[in-house]
Amino acid sequence: QVQLVQSGAEVKKPGASVKVSCKASGYTFTSYYMNWVRQAPGQGLEWMGIINPSSGSTSYAQKFQGRVTMTRDTSTSTVYMELSSLRSEDTAVFYCARHPPCPSGVCPEYFDYWGQGTLVTVSS
């Protein structure tokens, strides 16, 4: 069965960076795009960006451009999201979320599987 298992909670100081991992299993890692979604405490969902695990190509939301880096390691079926220059407003739960398969034609770009979430707390 498909599983996305994320790394544990982090506490960081303002100005620092955080790197969150998402290990995939139960499917062919390189065949499905992976996204990162942020959710501040008590708030809604915010898309951060997407990575193609096969090529490593990425696309980021303009809001996070310059501060976010998404990478992957095909040998371990793991994607990573690194966010730099952290500020208190970055305190949130970060989710990895997979796109479903794209057999042909228009690719469905909703999120069919989600990781359990990683809480990142930014505090001095």
Added chain:
Amino acid sequence: DIVMTQSPDSLAVSLGERATINCKSSHSVLYYSNNKNSLAWYQQKPGQPPKLLIYWASTRESGVPDRFSGSGSGTDFTLTISSLQAEDVAVYYCQQYYNTPYTFGQGTKLEIK
């Protein structure tokens, strides 16, 4: 960016009654190439990640009870729970995947009256 606006922000419905949540997009999310609306609905319970309920505006995800249904086209969409169960208490989000950045509605909190 496409702005998604849900209504109401919160909703209290009696057990067994119908619950209706609306979602409006600032731009049509209808793909002319396949004549489908790029609109999904998710359910999120406290401490859990969102769970996919509906995609292409009206296709129910495998395993989702048939009391959940989605409708609408273009810019106006609805999620309906035909007979509310206690386990349906959650926050519900719509999401457009017509283009990036993918955007979500602000969420609708559903409670039992």
